[in-house]
């Protein structure tokens with residue numbers, strides 16, 4: 337579904353990602369794990385076309401490397417960004433409406449809003465509440481649901497557990513697990529290697545802009561010392 341070859345991402349004179357290659361198969365959950373500053377957000381931003389990059393990004397059989405952000409969303413890519421970035425003053429429902437702003441199929445869009453509010457009842461209970469009044473975990477659920485409003489073929493999750501209490505982190509990972517069970521293809525970018533690996537079919541370990549290890553949870557589990565060192569999370 338997604339194939340990335342020799343991706344290089346620079347911020348001005350600083351090269352943050354030095355030519356990485358990875359792939360995500362349809363229906364799989366693949367993780368990109370790494371500590372602060374490893375280049376995870378730079379990679380996600382490049383995949384969506386938010387920052388310039390070189391290398392080749394193939395998605396669903398087409399080369400999207402030079403497409404603008406809107407075209408990549410249209411092609412089926414969607415992101416729940418780091419830091420959630422929901423619209424605090426708008427209600428839960430309005431945030432979801434905005435998530436589907438690029439769609440013109442009004443009835444199906446309304447059905448999707450109803451679907452996500454039903455799937456995640458805590459959001460349903462708070463549908464008319466300003467999103468800024470939600471807890472951190474609820475805001476993360478909303479950010480992910482909003483990203484799903486484009487009906488993506490692949491969902492990119494940028495550090496969904498960041499800044500959340502351990503109990504809430506578990507809830508967010510349960511949510512991701514449910515999405516995986518629904519057949520949604522997921523690229524999960526995380527520092528929390530233990531939790532992310534549990535639900536990943538395959539994972540890549542990123543450090544200083546380079547992939548330093550890759551494998552299934554079984555094979556990567558054996559490099560747990562390396563992972564603990566890189567992510568700071570055992």
Ligand SMILES: Nc1ncnc2c1ncn2[C@@H]1O[C@H](COP(=O)(O)OP(=O)(O)OP(=O)(O)O)[C@@H](O)[C@H]1O
Nearest residue numbers: 347350351352370371372373374375376377378379
């Ligand atoms: N807009 C920017 N301008 C300059 N340097 C940047 C910019 N964004 C990221 N960087 C640098 O690129 C490198 C990778 O950062 P990136 O945010 O991609 O890492 P990350 O793995 O997502 O880390 P974090 O978990 O802290 O977000 C870091 O050295 C960072 O300082």
